[in-house]
Amino acid sequence: MExxxxxxxxxxxxxxxxxxxxxxxxxxxxxxxxSLDHLYNAFITVNEEGAMSxxxxxxxxIANGTNEILTGIPIAxxxxxxxxxxxxxxxxxxxxxxxxxxxSTVIGNFNDxxxxxxxxxxxxxxxxxxxxxxxxxxxxxxxxxxNKVPGGSSGGSAAAIAASLTPGATGxxxxxxxRQPSSFCGITGLKPTYGRVSRFGMIAFASSxxxxxxxAKTAEDCSILMNVMSGNDPKDSTSAAKESEDFSANLSQKxxxxxxxxxxxxxAKNLDLGxxxxxxxxxxxxxxxxAKLVEISLPRNSFAVPxxxxxxxxxxxxxxxxxxxxxxxxxxxxxxxxxxxxxxxRSEGLGDEVKRRILIGTYALSAGYYDQYYxxxxxxxxxxxxxxxxxxxxxxxxxxxxxTGPAFDIGSKNNDSISMxxxxxxxxxANLAGLPAxxxxxxxxxxxxxxxxxxxxxxxxxxxxxxxxxxxxxxxxHLQSPIKKNNA
Amino acid sequence: MPITPKQIIQISNLARIKIEQDQxxxxxxxxxxxxxxxxxxxxxDTNEIEPLFNPLDAIQKxxxxxxxxxxxSENFLGIAPSVRKNLFVVxxxxx
Numbered sequence: 001m002e003x004x005x006x007x008x009x010x011x012x013x014x015x016x017x018x019x020x021x022x023x024x025x026x027x028x029x030x031x032x033x034x035s036l037d038h039l040y041n042a043f044i045t046v047n048e049e050g051a052m053s054x055x056x057x058x059x060x061x062i063a064n065g066t067n068e069i070l071t072g073i074p075i076a077x078x079x080x081x082x083x084x085x086x087x088x089x090x091x092x093x094x095x096x097x098x099x100x101x102x103x104s105t106v107i108g109n110f111n112d113x114x115x116x117x118x119x120x121x122x123x124x125x126x127x128x129x130x131x132x133x134x135x136x137x138x139x140x141x142x143x144x145x146x147n148k149v150p151g152g153s154s155g156g157s158a159a160a161i162a163a164s165l166t167p168g169a170t171g172x173x174x175x176x177x178x179r180q181p182s183s184f185c186g187i188t189g190l191k192p193t194y195g196r197v198s199r200f201g202m203i204a205f206a207s208s209x210x211x212x213x214x215x216a217k218t219a220e221d222c223s224i225l226m227n228v229m230s231g232n233d234p235k236d237s238t239s240a241a242k243e244s245e246d247f248s249a250n251l252s253q254k255x256x257x258x259x260x261x262x263x264x265x266x267x268a269k270n271l272d273l274g275x276x277x278x279x280x281x282x283x284x285x286x287x288x289x290x291a292k293l294v295e296i297s298l299p300r301n302s303f304a305v306p307x308x309x310x311x312x313x314x315x316x317x318x319x320x321x322x323x324x325x326x327x328x329x330x331x332x333x334x335x336x337x338x339x340x341x342x343x344x345x346r347s348e349g350l351g352d353e354v355k356r357r358i359l360i361g362t363y364a365l366s367a368g369y370y371d372q373y374y375x376x377x378x379x380x381x382x383x384x385x386x387x388x389x390x391x392x393x394x395x396x397x398x399x400x401x402x403x404t405g406p407a408f409d410i411g412s413k414n415n416d417s418i419s420m421x422x423x424x425x426x427x428x429x430a431n432l433a434g435l436p437a438x439x440x441x442x443x444x445x446x447x448x449x450x451x452x453x454x455x456x457x458x459x460x461x462x463x464x465x466x467x468x469x470x471x472x473x474x475x476x477x478h479l480q481s482p483i484k485k486n487n488a
Numbered sequence: 489m490p491i492t493p494k495q496i497i498q499i500s501n502l503a504r505i506k507i508e509q510d511q512x513x514x515x516x517x518x519x520x521x522x523x524x525x526x527x528x529x530x531x532x533d534t535n536e537i538e539p540l541f542n543p544l545d546a547i548q549k550x551x552x553x554x555x556x557x558x559x560x561s562e563n564f565l566g567i568a569p570s571v572r573k574n575l576f577v578v579x580x581x582x583x
Binding site: 102195238241303305321326328335339340343347356362372380381385419431 | 540568
């Protein structure tokens with residue numbers, strides 16, 4: 001099998017067996033990026049020199065036996081994770097000149113494991129969007145059909161994996177930004193429990209919702225990435241007081257007797273027939289593996305999107321106030337006074353969607369409106385979480401669609417914010433509730449991949465990965481590739 | 489209308505975001521649509537419900553007041569747009 005077609009687990013085994021070196025693996029992916037990424041625009045920065053130098057060091061570690069499972073494996077990172085010495089733009093003109101003087105904890109963890117930083121992937125500006133069209137560096141294109149969006153905001157990571165430009169990547173998920181692009185690009189992505197992965201050095205959008213997580217072709221690979229990414233971090237005061245665990249340990253466990261909650265009522269009205277059929281087949285498959293389906297009801301979830309679109313912009317308006325043209329990032333030319341410096345630096349450095357959300361957030365937090373909007377939204381958030389927790393007392397996981405349909409056309413939702421926001425219908429609930437959730441491929445609608453979402457109890461990522469792995473053991477949707485289709 | 493052009497100008501000033509005069513009406517309409525959309529949650533009764541600011545109801549951890557960081561001021565000043573004598577340079581604040 002060619003190097004670029006292999007999973008992280010396969011590449012790791014090959015490196016261990018000395019079938020190939022990390023230099024060969026890294027070069028193979030860099031060559032693919034150089035020859036193919038003009039089609040997808042999945043990368044903002046390719047770390048060619050740094051990657052090759054890290055690969056040489058990784059080969060030395062492998063030779064002297066101090067290697068770990070990810071040593072020598074190239075990984076792409078969403079351009080939201082600070083990488084010391086490598087530009088970290090967050091998809092924004094504001095940070096086009098930002099070269100961080102430090103590493104985020106996630107990047108530090110990957111470096112310690114000997115993984116290679118292949119490059120930084122394209123994303124919606126400051127992670128605000130569901131299509132990777134709001135990037136300052138231009139839209140990213142879906143490898144299955146380049147007229148379609150890859151989803152967002154971690155669209156560059158998802159597209160790069162689907163096109164086999166990288167075997168795995170990091171993403172972040174504030175309202176669905178790992179799961180929705182995973183669904184649109186036919187890959188596997190996991191949003192861990194809030195607090196499981198450190199947010200230190202991960203540029204903040206909405207701090208009570210943001211969570212970094214792994215994206216790869218398989219659940220097994222996601223488990224390997226999780227083993228490195230997660231763990232308590234004293235540098236992040238919201239980091240959960242839980243040590244990392246071996247997320248690969250339970251993958252092979254049978255799911256006989258597993259109780260799966262599904263809310264048919266919730267899904268039937270929004271999903272097209274093709275998606276419903278794929279979902280039914282996937283549920284049948286889970287039943288064949290021994291799972292039991294249980295009807296559940298999540299009526300409060302219909303308020304999740306409005307709730308999210310108050311909390312997220314409110315927190316964003318506060319977080320993005322740091323971009324003022326003084327300490328780092330974009331500064332306007334010839335400011336007349338301090339107010340002009342702040343206002344023009346922000347107005348010229350930030351894109352339209354980001355500015356819109358800052359304004360909504362400022363409104364929701366302003367005197368006279370705080371209780372009506374931000375306060376109210378946080379109360380509804382508790383009702384939504386309580387409803388999920390109540391369902392999860394009776395079932396092990398909740399299963400449903402990841403998105404309302406397959407990837408949409410580029411440009412088709414640019415002038416309709418509400419329609420774009422409703423793309424998050426099935427994903428935002430897990431963010432508001434802080435629960436772990438993942439998306440796995442389950443078929444195709446109009447020749448574009450679609451995903452199934454699994455939501456679990458707090459800190460039960462291992463259970464989700466186990467169910468996903470068992471499903472992938474019995475199906476081959478995750479093995480489908482646009483490369484085979486397009487012969488790229 | 490849930491939000492007025494006057495309010496849009498007011499919040500854009502608070503957020504230090506400049507809006508061109510010819511954009512005020514369009515932006516009022518767009519943000520108004522979004523606010524009308526979120527307003528549907530006002531139908532839920534939330535009396536007696538405590539807000540959930542952290543999804544796991546976790547309490548912010550405190551650490552001992554000890555110096556753990558090394559002095560990296562040079563690195564951080566190195567990425568600033570304008571610096572003089574170890575200070576960030578901004579336009580004159582007082583004439």
